Amino acid sequence: MKRRTVLSMEQALSLPYATLRFAQLGWRVIRIEATPSGAGLPGDPNRYIGTRVAGDDRRSYFIAPNVGKEAIALNLKDPRGQALLARLIRELDVDVFCCNTVPSRYRGLGIAPATLRAVKPDLIWAGISAMGPRYPDAAGYDPVIQAMAGYMEVTGERSGPPMLTGIPVIDLKAGDEVYAGVMQALLERHETGNGAEIHVSMLQAAASWLITVLPLIDFDCQPAEITRAGNEHRKFIPTNVYPTRDGYVFLAIGSDVQWRRFTEIAKFARVANEVRRTNEGRHAEREAIHADIAAVSSAHMADEILADLRGAMIPATRIHDIHQVRELGPLSDRLTRTVMPDGRVVRMQPMAVDIAGAQRELGFAPQYGQHTRSVLAEVGLGNDEMQALFGAGVVA
Numbered sequence: 001m002k003r004r005t006v007l008s009m010e011q012a013l014s015l016p017y018a019t020l021r022f023a024q025l026g027w028r029v030i031r032i033e034a035t036p037s038g039a040g041l042p043g044d045p046n047r048y049i050g051t052r053v054a055g056d057d058r059r060s061y062f063i064a065p066n067v068g069k070e071a072i073a074l075n076l077k078d079p080r081g082q083a084l085l086a087r088l089i090r091e092l093d094v095d096v097f098c099c100n101t102v103p104s105r106y107r108g109l110g111i112a113p114a115t116l117r118a119v120k121p122d123l124i125w126a127g128i129s130a131m132g133p134r135y136p137d138a139a140g141y142d143p144v145i146q147a148m149a150g151y152m153e154v155t156g157e158r159s160g161p162p163m164l165t166g167i168p169v170i171d172l173k174a175g176d177e178v179y180a181g182v183m184q185a186l187l188e189r190h191e192t193g194n195g196a197e198i199h200v201s202m203l204q205a206a207a208s209w210l211i212t213v214l215p216l217i218d219f220d221c222q223p224a225e226i227t228r229a230g231n232e233h234r235k236f237i238p239t240n241v242y243p244t245r246d247g248y249v250f251l252a253i254g255s256d257v258q259w260r261r262f263t264e265i266a267k268f269a270r271v272a273n274e275v276r277r278t279n280e281g282r283h284a285e286r287e288a289i290h291a292d293i294a295a296v297s298s299a300h301m302a303d304e305i306l307a308d309l310r311g312a313m314i315p316a317t318r319i320h321d322i323h324q325v326r327e328l329g330p331l332s333d334r335l336t337r338t339v340m341p342d343g344r345v346v347r348m349q350p351m352a353v354d355i356a357g358a359q360r361e362l363g364f365a366p367q368y369g370q371h372t373r374s375v376l377a378e379v380g381l382g383n384d385e386m387q388a389l390f391g392a393g394v395v396a
Helices: 014-024 060-066 079-091 103-109 113-119 142-148 169-192 202-207 214-219 256-263 266-271 279-284 286-297 302-311 322-326 372-378 383-391
Strands: 005-009 028-033 070-073 096-099 124-129 196-201 239-244 247-252 316-318 335-339 345-350
Touching: 005 014, 005 079, 014 028, 014 060, 014 096, 014 124, 014 169, 060 345, 070 372, 079 113, 079 372, 103 124, 113 124, 124 169, 142 169, 142 202, 169 196, 169 202, 196 202, 239 286, 239 302, 247 302, 256 266, 256 279, 266 286, 279 286, 302 316, 372 383
Parallel strands: 005 028, 005 096, 028 070, 096 124, 124 196
Antiparallel strands: 239 247, 247 316, 335 345
């Protein structure tokens, strides 16, 4: 099978996460960063976020999304840089070009879909932006889009303020949409020989996940159905966090059958009554149910409660911190890894899905411009030509 090649003008998290998924498949991913401008530190700002782990330009927040990649620095504001980009696409037989900058910059940087697909008609072009090309100047980061797309409105305690999720879910959702779109485009290219143009709007991608709340508006829903609910589920009762003598457990009852099994556990039998037999009835008594369950659970150790719930096939768990998650049996042997320049092993998040032949250990994240010379040499530039480009600030 051909090893695919991806050129990605990327920064921040959304697109680096998408191209990480390609790197995990063993594809070649070359990230393009801007040449120094004098206005700040060079390249992707995320290089400089977090603790220093390998020099000044490879800090902790940058590493995991960028392992297994190469890095070049190219001035796409310069026509010579744009000509180099076209040369790279042709000579490296690039399959996919990606970017995550505001669409109003596409033409000026020479990266508009029509421009690059004229260089290579079967190229798959994929871009992430805040709201897509219809809003070409809209800038957006994950937390801003969380606020705009209603995520903050539905996250947090009922009586508390709107709240961000603990993970940048919209960045990651947008990255997954690029991954899925490219895979679909590759399948269609195999059948038609044609490339594709993919535009991912972070706002639209985020709103596509409002499936449990947005449609309820046209069903004349109650306001409480589409706002914050704390740790409760708005529909399935009981689903919540409950105290034990040595911590908290989370349990989720997803059907009336599960409720019956739950209340057949001896210590929870007193929580049942005729009204609570159905989920609709449990809605009417939700606050009392939570109080009744907490009264029982708080008198016992978490392991005892969890053993009872497992025996009744009720989904439940302790609330783990990130250290504990890393050691979970179903995950600990699925973690991806990289090796720092000093030899230390870094354990990272697992792949989303196990894929035969995928890369679980990837090379350490590249330095700024680390592969500029080697990539330019690969497409036939000699030393004198390279030196002229370096001297002119076209590459770095």
